Amino acid sequence: MSSVCENVSGLVEYLVTSIVDNKDAVNIVSSESDNGDISIEINVDESDVGHIIGKEGHIIKSIRRLARACALKSDVHVDVELVD
Numbered sequence: 432m433s434s435v436c437e438n439v440s441g442l443v444e445y446l447v448t449s450i451v452d453n454k455d456a457v458n459i460v461s462s463e464s465d466n467g468d469i470s471i472e473i474n475v476d477e478s479d480v481g482h483i484i485g486k487e488g489h490i491i492k493s494i495r496r497l498a499r500a501c502a503l504k505s506d507v508h509v510d511v512e513l514v515d
Contacts, residue, residue, distance in 0.1 A: 435505045436463045439498050443471050443511060446494050451479040468508045471498065475513075483513055 440461040448454045456476035463469050473494075475483055484491050495511045502509045 436469050439501045442501050450482050451475050471511045472514045
């Protein structure tokens with residue numbers, strides 16, 4: 432896994448653990464494709480899903496924007512998904 436993937440994954444993990452109540456249930460799975468694109472899946476406790484989504488999806492959209500901005504210099508596409 433490249434350092435860009437580790438940096439973006441670490442940023443997402445930091446943001447998510449800062450938001451949720453049950454920090455032990457947070458699981459971030461990141462993978463990198465052959466062309467360098469990064470896919471990050473966020474798994475949280477069922478009671479914390481609403482905290483991550485936020486009102487009208489503003490929180491998850493902000494997490495996606497920050498993750499993409501983190502990888503922008505390296506010209507890498509980042510996809511962040513909340514897994515139920």
